[in-house]
Amino acid sequence: MKLPFPILLVLSLSVQVCRAQSPGTMRQDSLAVKKPFPKYQILIPATMITYGIVSIKNEELKEVNSNMKEELWTERSHKQLSIDNYLQWAPAVAVYGLNAMGIKGAHNFRDRTIIYGLSTAIMSSIVFTGKSISKEWRPDGSNSYSFPSGHTANAFAAAEFLRREYKDVSVWYGVAGYAVAATTGYLRMYNNKHWLSDVVAGAGVGILSTDLAYYLYPSVKRIFEKKKNKPVVAVPFYSGGAVGVSLVYQF
Template structure:
């Protein structure tokens, strides 16, 4: 029986939005009164708990597990083909390029909201390093997985289909937006996840990724940002001993869609 792609995508969206709307999923956060672009870092961030919260592994773990299982599962492979037929084969259309830009929108919104005077959880320096860590974790995971999974794209262009890097980047940004503004309004997170969902849909609409690629990419993106928030206090203590007396520079490498770069924040 043919499965409706609309129903499948609605279920995925409902799952990730539920995660985005959960105001109790992160505790012990600190609202900072000063949010200047002077890159001044706040050393009062709480230290991470000894163990990464198990609840944060559930949603991304399920999404990643689904994607990984699809590589060797014939039923899930057939589902991928059915989704491709419904979105691409049976509906001839031109490819859109908006997903190349839309993937960055949730993260950009964090800085845009701050520029409008809507304060988030962290100042410019802290938030930028957190996002750099998230990008480094996400892009490294995507790059390594693509290299070793060697899954052919739906359009046959190459064998770097699994997982979707665009989707991972979009969901990492959506989780970043949610965590920065969850105490202001949960709707910022919902909006970010809606954009991320649209990015994933467009990757399939453009015949560049299978459904399983998009699902796994979403899980990687969410988990990367959650890990970045968890690890940052420790990373900060390593690089910054006394922010009032010395400068500090923190760099985080990233790889995205064939582009290698370096996220750099310097405290003067």
């Protein structure tokens, strides 16, 4: 395991390319049409999550975690980097930045904001539940909230959000988003905050959350449109140990 980061990056980009070419992802998103449940689309993230869960008890996969830690975090200490705390948000910020520059994505401001809010709510719920149930200790022994990686989940949810919004403009927006997400996951291991399995599962959680948000939103929007009053949507979030609530106002 001489080159852990390039391997992680290649795997991440491979996932992005496979998803870009998978059936059902090449069509224009439509909020007016009820879509079938994306069972094939969620196969990759579900596999990643399964790998992470199995790694908690499987001795061979735990050894893979230990080997990766030794590769990145030896007895010779290195300086930790805090950029992952900010990098995790970059793909989502890019969506709004590109729209502000006139490069339009698949949805308008209201729709994409509520979709991203739904994604964040789903992702935060899964991450919080996973950490509470697994009680997996971090590599640095600081606490038992290692599995899955919240930073990585947030980064990959944002990367999939960027891909879904701009896949019909250029595949390279998605590639860039996934590259940033992979870098975030790598830095979580580099900083000795997460095992490899935490990062893999976190990536799966993030991708799955955004895909579910896009699937659910047409139904959510129809419910909103039946109401006379303009709704305020409250969505919880969890990131890096912080829990809060995001408010999304439909106007």
